[in-house]
Amino acid sequence: MRSPKAAFLAMVAGSIIFLTVSAGVAADEDDAISSRVKRALIAADIPNADQIQVRTFNGEADLSGVVFSQHSKEKAATVAGVVRGVTAVKNDLEVRERAVDDDDVITARVKNALLAAGIESAGQIEVKTFNGEVDLGGFVNSDYNRAKALSIAGAVRGVTAVKNDLQVQQR
DSSP states (O other): OOOHHHHHHHHHHHHHHHHHHHHHHHHHHHHHHHHHHHHHHHHTTOTTGGGOEEEEETTEEEEEEEESSHHHHHHHHHHHHTSTTOOEEEEEEEEOOOOOOOHHHHHHHHHHHHHHTTOTTGGGOEEEEETTEEEEESEESOHHHHHHHHHHHHTSTTOOEEEEOOEEOOO
């Protein structure tokens, strides 16, 4: 027969093990909830959603990071709130207006980037920009350079889209 003290200690030890296992399960579930929220934000086409940090504790999703409008901030909270397992949303997203670059500045950046990349006949590529959308025109000597020009133009700060009308002209 166990002493009352031994029985008490066994009960306390069992409780500690149960609480430790439960905490591990809860942490795993919180991680799964965070992942579901992150995927839902990206699927909802919220601009900059890939830069939103999501941390979940006991079902409460904490959103932090930067979005570009109050609408995006509110939409993120709404989207997170309907994800399975979320019991509450703490919306600490910061709203910062997106800097809009002048189209002439974007055009100059794209032209400079194409020249710096060493694309043959880069100086002959026509670059036009309207509201951040870049149109590439003219001729290049290979499919590789056509694809490279598209990739380079798309990576330039301020570019929101690229239309690639470059034609391949073999020499």
